Amino acid sequence: MLSFRQTRTLLSSVHIPLCKSWHITTKKGLQKIKSFPVVAKIDADIMHKTDVGCVCTHLTNAPELSQAYTKILHNAKQQTKNIYGVIVQPEITGYELIIGIKKDATFGHVILAGLGGIYAEVFKDTALRIMPILRTTAQEMIVSLKSNIVFSGYRGKKPLHMKEIISLMIKLNSLIKKYPEITELDFNPVIVNEKSATIVDARIIVS
Amino acid sequence: MLSAILHPKSVAVVGASRDPHSVGYGVLKNLLAGGIKFTKYCAPFSGKVFAVNPHTTMIHTIRCYPSLLAIPYPIDMAIICVPARIVPQIIDECVAKKIGVAVIISAGFSERDAAGASLQKEILIRAGKKVRIIGPNCLGVISTNINLNASFAPSLPPRGDIAFISQSGAIADSIIDWALLNEFGFSTIISYGNQADLGVEDFLSLLEHDRHTKVITLYIEGLTNGKQFMQVAQRVNKKKPIIVLKAGKTSSGTRAVQSHTASLAGDYAVYRAAFAQCGLTVAETVEDLFDIAKVFSKQPLLKKNAVAIVTNGGGGGVLMADYCEELGLDVVALKQSTIAKLDASGVMHPAYSRNNPLDIVGDALPKRYDVAINTLLAESYIHGMMVIQTLQTMTDPWGDAEVVINAHKRFPTKPIICCYLGGKFSEKRIRELEQQGIPDFNELKKAAICMKALWDRQCWLRKR
Numbered sequence: 001m002l003s004f005r006q007t008r009t010l011l012s013s014v015h016i017p018l019c020k021s022w023h024i025t026t027k028k029g030l031q032k033i034k035s036f037p038v039v040a041k042i043d044a045d046i047m048h049k050t051d052v053g054c055v056c057t058h059l060t061n062a063p064e065l066s067q068a069y070t071k072i073l074h075n076a077k078q079q080t081k082n083i084y085g086v087i088v089q090p091e092i093t094g095y096e097l098i099i100g101i102k103k104d105a106t107f108g109h110v111i112l113a114g115l116g117g118i119y120a121e122v123f124k125d126t127a128l129r130i131m132p133i134l135r136t137t138a139q140e141m142i143v144s145l146k147s148n149i150v151f152s153g154y155r156g157k158k159p160l161h162m163k164e165i166i167s168l169m170i171k172l173n174s175l176i177k178k179y180p181e182i183t184e185l186d187f188n189p190v191i192v193n194e195k196s197a198t199i200v201d202a203r204i205i206v207s
Numbered sequence: 208m209l210s211a212i213l214h215p216k217s218v219a220v221v222g223a224s225r226d227p228h229s230v231g232y233g234v235l236k237n238l239l240a241g242g243i244k245f246t247k248y249c250a251p252f253s254g255k256v257f258a259v260n261p262h263t264t265m266i267h268t269i270r271c272y273p274s275l276l277a278i279p280y281p282i283d284m285a286i287i288c289v290p291a292r293i294v295p296q297i298i299d300e301c302v303a304k305k306i307g308v309a310v311i312i313s314a315g316f317s318e319r320d321a322a323g324a325s326l327q328k329e330i331l332i333r334a335g336k337k338v339r340i341i342g343p344n345c346l347g348v349i350s351t352n353i354n355l356n357a358s359f360a361p362s363l364p365p366r367g368d369i370a371f372i373s374q375s376g377a378i379a380d381s382i383i384d385w386a387l388l389n390e391f392g393f394s395t396i397i398s399y400g401n402q403a404d405l406g407v408e409d410f411l412s413l414l415e416h417d418r419h420t421k422v423i424t425l426y427i428e429g430l431t432n433g434k435q436f437m438q439v440a441q442r443v444n445k446k447k448p449i450i451v452l453k454a455g456k457t458s459s460g461t462r463a464v465q466s467h468t469a470s471l472a473g474d475y476a477v478y479r480a481a482f483a484q485c486g487l488t489v490a491e492t493v494e495d496l497f498d499i500a501k502v503f504s505k506q507p508l509l510k511k512n513a514v515a516i517v518t519n520g521g522g523g524g525v526l527m528a529d530y531c532e533e534l535g536l537d538v539v540a541l542k543q544s545t546i547a548k549l550d551a552s553g554v555m556h557p558a559y560s561r562n563n564p565l566d567i568v569g570d571a572l573p574k575r576y577d578v579a580i581n582t583l584l585a586e587s588y589i590h591g592m593m594v595i596q597t598l599q600t601m602t603d604p605w606g607d608a609e610v611v612i613n614a615h616k617r618f619p620t621k622p623i624i625c626c627y628l629g630g631k632f633s634e635k636r637i638r639e640l641e642q643q644g645i646p647d648f649n650e651l652k653k654a655a656i657c658m659k660a661l662w663d664r665q666c667w668l669r670k671r
Contacts, residue, residue: 001465047465100468104477107433112468120467128472128480130437137484184466205465 002204003084004043010204014174019092019191019198025085030069036060037091040068041201042076044083050118052079058091089200094193095150095160098126099168101176101185103207109176113138113169115147116189132173138166151192164197165190183207209339209405209413211307213350213395215283216254218357219275219306221297222288222313223258223266230312231260231288233359234347235267238286241354242362246387249363250354255280275300284308285338286347286357291315291326294343298330301338309334310357311343317401318344327403334404345400346376349383351393352419358398367392368421369500372410374399374428375454378493390638391497394419406431408439415443422503424496425451433481441485445671448503448664450488452496453478486667488660495656498648502657505644506622508665511590513539514658515583516564519571520597523628523651524564527593530655536662538563545586552578569599573606580610584618591622591661593654598629604636612643622661624654 002010008018023043024030042054049055053075056068069086076083098116103109107130114126127141142148142162153159168190176182184205191198218238224231233243238256241249257280258266261273272278275285275297285306287297291313301309316327327343334340341348347358351366360379364386373379376398386393394417397410407427414420423443430436440449455475482489488503490496514536518524531538541563549555549565554575560566567579576594583589596607604627615623625640625647627633637647648654 098467098471100466100471102466102469102472102477104433104472104474106430107437107477107481110472110477110480112472114471116467121470124471126471128476130433130477130481130484184469186466186468188467203466 001045002206004087005084007202007204010179011175011202014171014178016168016171016175016199018202019089019200022088023085024069024088027066027069030062030065030088033062033065033088035090036065038065038088039091039200040065040072040086040088042072042083043085043087044076044080046076046079048118052076054079092191092193092196092198092200094191094196094198095147096189097165097192097197098186098188099165099172099190100187101131101172101182103183104130109180109182111169111172113141113165114145120188131176133169135166135170138169141169142166158194160192161195161197162192165192168197168199179206181206209308209409211283212339212341212348212397212413213417213419214353215308215355217257217280217282218252218254218284218286218355219257219259219278219282220286220288221259221275223260223271224288225263225266229288230359232266233361234286234288234312234357235269237356237358237360237363239267239269241356242360244361246362248351248365248387252355253353254283254355257282275304275306278304282306284310284357287311288313291323291343295326295329295333298333298338302334306338308341309338310341310345310348311400312345312347312359313342314344316343316403327401331403336404340404341397342400343403344376346373346379346398348398349393349396350419351395358396360396362387364396365390365392366394368394368419368504369424369497370395370397370414370417370420370422371424371426372397372399372407372414373426374402374407375426376400378426382493382497390641391501394421402431408432408436411439411443411449415446421447422500423447423449424500425449426454426493426496427451428454430478437481437485440482440487444486445668448488449485450490450496450499450503450660451482452490452493453482486664486671488664494653498646498653499657499660502622502624502646502661503664505646506624506661507620508668509591509622509658509662510620510665512537512662513589514591514593515539515541515589516593516595517567517576517579517583518564518595518597519567519569519576519599519602520595520628521560521566523595523597523626524560524566527595527626527651527655528564530652531658534655534659536655536659539588541565541583542586542588545582548582549578552582554578569597570601572601573603573610576607577610577614580614581617584614584621584623589621591624591658593624593626593651593658595626595628595651596633598632604633605639608636608640608643608645611640611645615643615645622658624648624658626651626654
């Protein structure tokens with residue numbers, strides 16, 4: 001699995017932006033962070049960070065952030081030795097989507113999109129296609145989801161910024177063309193609201 | 208060269224035998240007579256048949272040659288039934304004799320063990336693409352229009368325009384027996400075994416231009432080259448509908464999953480995505496596979512998602528409407544003008560449903576079915592129809608069948624599927640319906656599934 005820094009570099013090569021993030025390796029580094037609320041999470045080889053106390057949300061000031069930083073590092077050390085730092089990001093609200101890639105033994109790279117977050121595997125509201133995909137295919141995938149009713153604006157709410165999601169999906173065609181050695185990729189969650197779509201967590205595994 | 212698979216003019220059975228329990232005995236008999244168990248569909252192969260066995264000079268009334276090279280005639284197809292370890296030298300003979308295709312029925316290759324896998328590699332090397340191979344470890348090849356039963360299936364199936372390509376010989380076998388009972392016709396059946404050389408993609412390309420085949424059905428367990436399959440399948444599917452049944456096989460790779468995506472994108476889900484991208488119709492069961500094939504073969508596609516249900520039994524109509532809704536088929540409301548036409552006919556029962564499903568009531572006679580069916584099909588907002596018949600004392604299955612058959616002729620662009628519910632007293636009329644191109648099912652849900660398939664395919668073709 002690639003580290004946060006490696007992931008960010010790889011994605012920027014195909015113009016896929018990650019959420020604005022500070023990569024903190026010392027307590028002093030926390031002082032750079034002036035706007036709140038923020039989210040803090042561990043940058044380490046841990047699959048379910050939330051489950052093991054390595055994600056802290058809604059931190060509204062510096063002392064809270066400092067406390068969270070200590071706690072996260074402590075919890076992470078129980079899970080793995082490979083710890084690269086703590087990532088701090090501005091807290092964004094919206095719906096959680098998942099966009100991902102898997103290298104299938106028979107069909108090559110496949111792309112997945114759907115309802116994300118920690119319950120992704122419970123609700124399994126996803127669409128799958130063999131890559132590379134056309135823009136129209138990406139659109140079909142989103143429309144096919146049960147959750148599309150919500151994305152389009154449900155019970156008086158405004159529709160979500162799905163155009164950005166479609167763009168992201170198309171950019172992944174270029175990513176695997178450039179780096180076919182990628183075997184798994186998760187953008188989970190991508191937080192989407194009326195104005196924006198932001199990749200808040202990215203995990204890339206290469207062979 | 209590959210056309211020899213569908214239309215060989217001469218075949219040779221290597222490993223022909225006098226032992227009635229052997230494969231070599233059965234295959235030879237199948238070619239000479241059409242089948243081991245005699246049925247009305249059995250007939251001798253239309254081309255020349257030769258037998259090869261160095262240990263005997265006569266089997267089943269024909270001369271037996273000591274080797275392929277001893278046969279004083281060109282051979283298009285060799286059917287090989289000898290033990291696995293002898294197959295390599297037979298392939299050498301095929302190359303020398305310039306035989307284009309070898310169907311290797313023998314087992315004992317990559318499906319058995321590592322030694323078998325090397326043997327399989329060996330025969331490929333020796334064949335060197337000069338001899339193309341079907342199998343090994345397969346049931347064989349059947350082509351009904353030339354009475355070619357180059358397999359060890361017990362009989363030729365009835366003739367028809369549906370092809371079946373199967374990864375499982377056992378399934379192909381059982382389908383043939385089922386086809387005999389149900390008078391279901393096939394053009395070609397290929398059981399392709401281990402896919403050492405020719406695979407599903409090759410057979411799809413072959414059937415693309417075969418004038419005897421209108422619909423292609425596939426039973427797959429696993430593909431070797433997914434992208435290649437998608438390319439060919441998508442191309443062929445534009446011309447002829449391909450329906451696929453995929454058996455889920457647990458993947459042999461057990462790499463630990465490290466992402467949500469990998470855990471969500473399971474093997475079967477990926478196959479289904481690939482099939483959907485190619486526009487293939489996916490069947491859930493063996494029955495669905497051939498039900499849908501039958502309907503694609505006989506009826507036009509559904510041009511708009513707007514169907515009508517005509518029934519002489521309320522219950523049947525409601526169930527059919529339920530299945531339609533579940534599947535996303537629109538059972539359209541009848542317009543006032545349509546109801547007015549039905550009223551004006553003077554034959555409708557006073558308590559008829561005045562809606563869709565159109566329940567024309569239990570005592571309906573052919574005249575009432577005639578008015579109901581033709582009035583609705585004539586409407587520009589109705590594009591397909593299911594006709595349900597339940598059997599009461601006065602019901603006339605023969606008259607009702609005639610009505611449906613004539614309606615189909617009058618409205619050839621609108622699909623009609625029948626459900627003559629019951630069995631004993633409707634059997635004969637069902638056969639008549641089927642013979643005249645109207646598919647019939649004794650299960651309402653099947654009709655809905657097939658109508659949905661007609662709609663899905665229409666949608667996909669429109670997008671191309």
